[in-house]
Amino acid sequence: MNELVSYRQLGEIAVITINNPPVNALSPGVPEGIAAGIEHATADDHIKGVILIGGGRTFIAGADIKEFGKVIAGEKEEGSLLPLLLLIEDSTKPVVAALHGSAFGGGLEIAMACHYRVADKAAQVGQPEVKLGIIPGAAGTQRLPRLAGVERAVEMCVTGAPVNAADALASGIVDQLIDGDLLAGASAFLREKIASGRAHPKTRERHDKLGDEAANAAIIAAAREKAKKTARGLIAPITAIDAVEAATKLPFDEGCQFERKLFEQCLFSDQAKALIHVFFAERDVAKIPGLSSETKSIEIKQAAIVGAGTMGGGIAMNFANAGVPVLLKESEQGALDRGMAAITKNYANTVRKGRLTEEAMQQRLALIQPTLSYDGFENADIIIEAVFENMALKKEIFAELDQRAKPGALLATNTSSLNLDEIAAITSRTASVIGLHFFSPANVMRLLEIVRGQATSDEAIVTAFALAKLMKKVGVLVGNCHGFVGNRMFFQYMREAYFLVEEGAAVEAVDKALTDFGMAMGLLAVDDMAGIDVGVRVRQENKRNEPPGRRQPLVVDKLYELGRYGQKTGAGWYRYDENRRAIPDPEVAALIERLAGDAGIKRRDISALEIVERCIYALINEGAKILEEGFAWRAGDIDIVYLNGYGFPAWRGGPMWYADTVGVKNVYDRVCALHAEHGAWWEPAPLLKQLAENGGSFAAWDKEKGTQK
Numbered sequence: 074m075n076e077l078v079s080y081r082q083l084g085e086i087a088v089i090t091i092n093n094p095p096v097n098a099l100s101p102g103v104p105e106g107i108a109a110g111i112e113h114a115t116a117d118d119h120i121k122g123v124i125l126i127g128g129g130r131t132f133i134a135g136a137d138i139k140e141f142g143k144v145i146a147g148e149k150e151e152g153s154l155l156p157l158l159l160l161i162e163d164s165t166k167p168v169v170a171a172l173h174g175s176a177f178g179g180g181l182e183i184a185m186a187c188h189y190r191v192a193d194k195a196a197q198v199g200q201p202e203v204k205l206g207i208i209p210g211a212a213g214t215q216r217l218p219r220l221a222g223v224e225r226a227v228e229m230c231v232t233g234a235p236v237n238a239a240d241a242l243a244s245g246i247v248d249q250l251i252d253g254d255l256l257a258g259a260s261a262f263l264r265e266k267i268a269s270g271r272a273h274p275k276t277r278e279r280h281d282k283l284g285d286e287a288a289n290a291a292i293i294a295a296a297r298e299k300a301k302k303t304a305r306g307l308i309a310p311i312t313a314i315d316a317v318e319a320a321t322k323l324p325f326d327e328g329c330q331f332e333r334k335l336f337e338q339c340l341f342s343d344q345a346k347a348l349i350h351v352f353f354a355e356r357d358v359a360k361i362p363g364l365s366s367e368t369k370s371i372e373i374k375q376a377a378i379v380g381a382g383t384m385g386g387g388i389a390m391n392f393a394n395a396g397v398p399v400l401l402k403e404s405e406q407g408a409l410d411r412g413m414a415a416i417t418k419n420y421a422n423t424v425r426k427g428r429l430t431e432e433a434m435q436q437r438l439a440l441i442q443p444t445l446s447y448d449g450f451e452n453a454d455i456i457i458e459a460v461f462e463n464m465a466l467k468k469e470i471f472a473e474l475d476q477r478a479k480p481g482a483l484l485a486t487n488t489s490s491l492n493l494d495e496i497a498a499i500t501s502r503t504a505s506v507i508g509l510h511f512f513s514p515a516n517v518m519r520l521l522e523i524v525r526g527q528a529t530s531d532e533a534i535v536t537a538f539a540l541a542k543l544m545k546k547v548g549v550l551v552g553n554c555h556g557f558v559g560n561r562m563f564f565q566y567m568r569e570a571y572f573l574v575e576e577g578a579a580v581e582a583v584d585k586a587l588t589d590f591g592m593a594m595g596l597l598a599v600d601d602m603a604g605i606d607v608g609v610r611v612r613q614e615n616k617r618n619e620p621p622g623r624r625q626p627l628v629v630d631k632l633y634e635l636g637r638y639g640q641k642t643g644a645g646w647y648r649y650d651e652n653r654r655a656i657p658d659p660e661v662a663a664l665i666e667r668l669a670g671d672a673g674i675k676r677r678d679i680s681a682l683e684i685v686e687r688c689i690y691a692l693i694n695e696g697a698k699i700l701e702e703g704f705a706w707r708a709g710d711i712d713i714v715y716l717n718g719y720g721f722p723a724w725r726g727g728p729m730w731y732a733d734t735v736g737v738k739n740v741y742d743r744v745c746a747l748h749a750e751h752g753a754w755w756e757p758a759p760l761l762k763q764l765a766e767n768g769g770s771f772a773a774w775d776k777e778k779g780t781q782k
């Protein structure tokens with residue numbers, strides 16, 4: 074039919090195959106090729122039925138997301154699949170969709186317009202559009218409830234979660250599962266349908282699963298209530314419910330028109346733009362300019378970790394979860410036992426929640442070998458140090474590792490704040506030394522900052538990215554500056570929260586403004602969770618590198634003095650009940666008022682808008698400095714750090730994307746005003762100024778500079 078879609082005959086059956094690797098996305102040419110295949114089969118009297126199947130590893134995994142980007146940018150019109158779907162459904166010859174791999178988004182919409190669907194046992198189906206801030210736009214919300222019922226359809230369209238083949242069969246989305254060869258199975262199924270002589274069902278004409286008004290009203294109301302909580306701030310999930318509801322109330326054609334209108338509203342929304350940016354930023358993050366594509370990763374067959382504390386234990390679990398044996402070394406038996414007990418408890422909790430089998434837990438535990446010696450470290454392909462944050466101790470350990478590790482092994486430190494180059498310099502192999510900055514809890518958090526030292530080799534970097542992938546994390550390459558990317562920005566962000574409470578904002582008002590903005594947690598609640606003692610120590614350390622004479626927060630140091638370390642002591646910025654629920658504490662409010670009064674700080678009403686601007690613009694301003702200084706490649710990389718390590722809402726695209734959404738000029742003007750009002754902390758980043766003055770954006774900067782260095 075064309076180079077993306079082929080057509081062949083198997084006796085009386087026409088086989089239309091999509092060949093658009095890697096995932097048979099619906100790029101331009103694919104829908105046209107399928108349509109041509111259907112027309113060809115219709116015109117050929119010898120043909121009695123059609124099979125639509127994917128070549129390679131999957132059926133159709135969805136739309137070509139690059140094309141959405143072009144539509145949003147106004148470079149092309151959105152081409153609707155609806156005419157193709159009607160062509161398939163109205164075909165005089167039965168069409169079977171044969172599914173393997175994934176049938177997602179437009180892929181499932183096409184399959185649902187076929188008269189029948191058969192699936193390989195490992196296939197998955199889904200309408201994941203909400204993950205990009207949109208809803209199905211080719212009758213997915215209209216046909217799915219007709220096949221699977223209203224409740225299932227709502228759930229699939231709201232969560233975007235995939236459904237496995239067995240569930241798809243049980244809920245009526247597919248008609249039969251195929252054991253063995255898919256094409257042979259689909260052919261046998263189709264021959265039977267042809268032989269039966271019965272009419273072939275059109276999904277759009279079915280009403281049997283659409284339920285009654287009262288039941289649907291309850292389902293829809295419950296879904297709306299749930300989405301308000303689980304999809305906080307997101308437009309698309311709520312919109313998807315409206316679209317499925319329309320399927321229960323309107324004739325099919327009107328339902329499709331209604332869906333189309335909602336789809337377009339979503340596609341041009343800031344949320345879709347942000348989520349599509351995130352999709353591409355995440356793909357770009359591993360593309361390192363200047364790194365030869367020939368560079369190969371070390372094979373990671375054996376790992377070793379020094380330090381079985383909070384981080385070491387979590388990192389060991391990551392290796393075990395990926396099936397890699399790992400030695401876990403401690404300095405004394407008590408600490409080793411505590412470390413292993415924490416790991417076991419962690420796995421047991423997952424088993425209790427039904428997310429891991431007892432057997433898998435035992436297999437994973439067996440991969441973690443506790444030890445008090447360095448024996449076996451000579452076999453490790455990668456060694457990660459996670460001992461106390463102390464330079465002398467880290468140097469001692471790296472000197473030892475230098476003696477023991479095999480040539481070429483990756484030597485990594487999990488330091489959050491120490492100078493990587495100083496640690497590397499103690500070894501005779503600086504090229505193999507790298508920072509791997511995991512986030513706590515290390516077995517949960519998806520972010521991995523990969524810190525490149527002065528001498529770190531390309532091979533070490535490629536291996537670190539391979540490790541991130543192996544552990545199902547997102548690795549971001551950052552430079553060796555204090556706090557790297559995430560924490561360096563976080564210091565500025567936290568500082569503003571401290572100042573805001575001293576100037577008059579209530580503790581809970583600061584947190585509420587940020588969670589209303591979409592952050593996973595408020596900053597002061599985060600401070601209580603991470604430990605005020607930890608934060609104070611870090612800030613004291615930072616102070617040594619700061620220009621003198623800058624305003625310093627007062628209250629947090631007092632909380633520290635009072636032993637209010639946060640959740641772990643039952644009190645910090647908040648009080649905590651026995652369920653660790655945060656309760657605003659009048660004592661803290663009084664303390665803040667007294668200290669601010671003593672320091673002569675004028676207290677005033679502070680709006681939620683000011684809270685958000687001061688906290689988020691502090692992030693952006695520091696992000697711009699990091700970018701210009703070359704400690705991050707791309708603004709998009711910074712966004713990925715904040716989305717995966719700091720609870721920034723994906724639908725706002727990350728702090729740098731958010732700056733573009735607000736307008737860099739607007740952000741810059743506000744930063745200048747804050748600079749005039751609050752002084753040196755708000756010194757505008759030169760890059761922010763430059764972009765503002767030239768009408769630029771971080772996205773445009775990325776396009777121009779982010780691929781060059």
Ligand SMILES: NC(=O)c1ccc[n+]([C@@H]2O[C@H](COP(=O)([O-])OP(=O)(O)OC[C@H]3O[C@@H](n4cnc5c(N)ncnc54)[C@H](O)[C@@H]3O)[C@@H](O)[C@H]2O)c1
Pocket residue numbers: 379380381382383384385402403404405408458459460461462463466470487488489490510511512513
């Ligand atoms: N906790 C976090 O949130 C976090 C996040 C990112 C990075 N980090 C960094 O990770 C590192 C570890 O932090 P942590 O929170 O896991 O600390 P931790 O205090 O929980 O654990 C450190 C462990 O190292 C062990 N240890 C000390 N000397 C040792 C030696 N010679 N051989 C073997 N084991 C030894 C200690 O007994 C202790 O169990 C630090 O560099 C820290 O800055 C921590």
